[in-house]
Amino acid sequence: xxxxxxxxxxxxxxxxxxxxxxxxxxxxxxxxxxxxxxxxxxxxxxxxxxxxxxxxxxxxxxxxxxxxxxxxxxxxxxxxxxxxxxxxxxxxxxxxxxxxxxxxxxxxxxxxxxxxxxxxxxxxxxxxxxxxxxxxxxxxxxxxxxxxxxxxxxxxxxxxxxxxxxxxxxxxxxxxxxxxxxxxxxxxxxxxxxxxxxxxxxxxxxxxxxxxxxxxxxxxxxxxxxxxxxxxxxxxxxxxxxxxxxxxxxxxxxxxxxxxxxxxxxxxxxxxxxx
Amino acid sequence: xxxxxxxxxxxxxxxxxxxxxxxxxxxxxxxxxxxxxxxxxxxxxxxxxxxxxxxxxxxxxxxxxxxxxxxxxxxxxxxxxxxxxxxxxxxxxxxxxxxxxxxxxxxxxxxxxxxxxxxxxxxxxxxxxxxxxxxxxxxxxxxxxxxxxxxxxxxxxxxxxxxxxxxxxxxxxxxxxxxxxxxxxxxxxxxxxxxxxxxxxxxxxxxxxxxxxxxxxxxxxxxxxxxxxxxxxxxxxxxxxxxxxxxxxxxxxxxxxxxxxxxxxxxxxxx
Numbered sequence: 001x002x003x004x005x006x007x008x009x010x011x012x013x014x015x016x017x018x019x020x021x022x023x024x025x026x027x028x029x030x031x032x033x034x035x036x037x038x039x040x041x042x043x044x045x046x047x048x049x050x051x052x053x054x055x056x057x058x059x060x061x062x063x064x065x066x067x068x069x070x071x072x073x074x075x076x077x078x079x080x081x082x083x084x085x086x087x088x089x090x091x092x093x094x095x096x097x098x099x100x101x102x103x104x105x106x107x108x109x110x111x112x113x114x115x116x117x118x119x120x121x122x123x124x125x126x127x128x129x130x131x132x133x134x135x136x137x138x139x140x141x142x143x144x145x146x147x148x149x150x151x152x153x154x155x156x157x158x159x160x161x162x163x164x165x166x167x168x169x170x171x172x173x174x175x176x177x178x179x180x181x182x183x184x185x186x187x188x189x190x191x192x193x194x195x196x197x198x199x200x201x202x203x204x205x206x207x208x209x210x211x212x213x214x215x216x217x218x219x220x221x222x223x224x225x226x227x228x229x230x231x232x233x234x235x236x237x238x239x240x241x242x243x244x245x246x247x248x249x250x251x252x253x254x255x256x257x258x259x260x261x262x263x264x265x266x267x268x269x270x271x272x273x274x275x
Numbered sequence: 276x277x278x279x280x281x282x283x284x285x286x287x288x289x290x291x292x293x294x295x296x297x298x299x300x301x302x303x304x305x306x307x308x309x310x311x312x313x314x315x316x317x318x319x320x321x322x323x324x325x326x327x328x329x330x331x332x333x334x335x336x337x338x339x340x341x342x343x344x345x346x347x348x349x350x351x352x353x354x355x356x357x358x359x360x361x362x363x364x365x366x367x368x369x370x371x372x373x374x375x376x377x378x379x380x381x382x383x384x385x386x387x388x389x390x391x392x393x394x395x396x397x398x399x400x401x402x403x404x405x406x407x408x409x410x411x412x413x414x415x416x417x418x419x420x421x422x423x424x425x426x427x428x429x430x431x432x433x434x435x436x437x438x439x440x441x442x443x444x445x446x447x448x449x450x451x452x453x454x455x456x457x458x459x460x461x462x463x464x465x466x467x468x469x470x471x472x473x474x475x476x477x478x479x480x481x482x483x484x485x486x487x488x489x490x491x492x493x494x495x496x497x498x499x500x501x502x503x504x505x506x507x508x509x510x511x512x513x514x515x516x517x518x519x520x521x522x523x524x525x526x527x528x529x530x531x532x533x534x535x536x537x538x539x540x541x542x543x544x545x546x
Binding site: 021023053054057060061062063064082085086088090092095096097098099100101102105108109110111112113114115139155 | 281284285287288289291292295296299300365366369370371373374375376377378379380381533536537538539541542
């Protein structure tokens with residue numbers, strides 16, 4: 001039976017239910033649930049130790065949850081993650097690419113790993129779009145931090161993933177390059193209907209790119225909504241102030257902020273779940 | 276069919292990833308050739324000493340055949356093991372494991388690529404040494420004929436499972452256990468009867484030697500050189516032992532991988 005296009009569009013790319021990760025006595029992620037719609041850009045925000053990286057690691061299948069479930073593109077990430085991984089990708093400035101390989105060799109290796117049909121063309125296109133041509137035959141280890149970040153983004157886009165997880169995608173980039181990368185990511189979302197989940201500490205980036213925000217604190221999702229909804233709810237001028245309110249436990253909504261997301265949803269005037 | 280093609284492409288991706296490193300690094304290339312060559316030179320002269328010190332050319336032939344042949348075969352085992360282990364360590368050192376583990380690369384595909392690369396690496400290191408032995412000492416290991424293939428295959432197999440066992444230990448213990456990569460195989464050397472027969476070991480140690488595939492290979496080498504007799508039984512026993520240990524090492528590696536996935540060390544740089 002053919003699934004109607006409208007149903008396909010509404011199917012969430014990521015569905016997380018009651019996700020828990022415990023390291024001994026430390027509860028890193030405390031029973032979070034959320035859904036991320038296809039083609040949306042969602043920010044996962046929170047201070048250090050909030051549980052963002054742990055959540056992303058579990059979404060990628062690199063970390064086994066203590067309990068709960070994760071479905072990405074309809075695949076259970078515990079039981080059958082490889083078909084989903086084929087259609088996903090990941091970029092982080094904190095996970096390096098092989099420094100002894102040139103940028104082209106590196107992208108070729110990852111292109112093959114993801115079974116990209118015409119790797120060389122894909123590399124040339126990415127090199128052009130992300131301004132890599134100048135150093136495409138230079139070893140990754142010899143690049144500046146900003147150049148490495150661009151290569152990491154290129155690696156993450158090499159298979160035109162349907163779901164892309166980004167950890168601080170514009171870290172170490174100058175404002176001009178960062179802005180162009182944001183524009184490029186936004187274009188990819190529009191052109192290919194990609195779903196993005198990104199952890200970022202750049203609140204202007206979140207305001208510009210993201211449709212939705214998941215705010216994490218001590219392993220829980222303590223608030224969620226569009227950037228504008230959060231700014232309005234907290235009576236602040238921008239997301240940076242909202243972030244500080246939540247992280248420091250101050251501000252208009254912070255009294256309820258530590259409650260589980262069910263309570264937060266009840267306050268949301270639109271009654272929307274994240275993404 | 277499509278699945279096999281995709282699988283092969285991923286294996287190929289890992290292969291070229293390591294070939295690029297080796298091709299782009301003269302020290303790595305030299306290091307690969309250095310040890311077999313040095314060992315060959317060193318043991319060649321020891322063999323010569325044995326030959327002329329023990330009286331007569333025939334004894335010399337015996338010494339060259341058993342000692343030089345054993346050195347080259349032992350290095351096949353060690354090069355294969357280190358090839359597997361270094362493939363893993365290269366990813367750790369490059370802090371690249373995180374990208375590999377979240378790609379569609381299946382563990383068995385990664386292992387297959389490591390095995391292929393280790394053989395390529397071992398042959399690239401050993402062939403120059405084996406060829407140099409011909410003009411230096413008039414000794415050609417290729418004169419062993421078809422049995423050489425069985426010796427090589429069994430030692431290669433042992434190198435693989437040792438490599439996987441060591442990766443399992445590294446995954447569990449972290450980067451601090453890196454010296455194991457170089458030391459572990461040499462730890463087994465005295466029990467592998469490389470340069471002397473198993474009968475030279477104390478009685479209580481002989482069962483340990485017979486439990487290792489390599490000792491059967493080296494006993495087979497000596498039988499071939501000294502008595503011109505190829506002992507197929509020794510090869511079958513070595514192969515059976517290799518199968519058993521391969522299954523155990525795969526189990527250890529998978530358990531270590533699962534444990535690292537649970538502990539969250541796969542995305543850390545010192546996994």
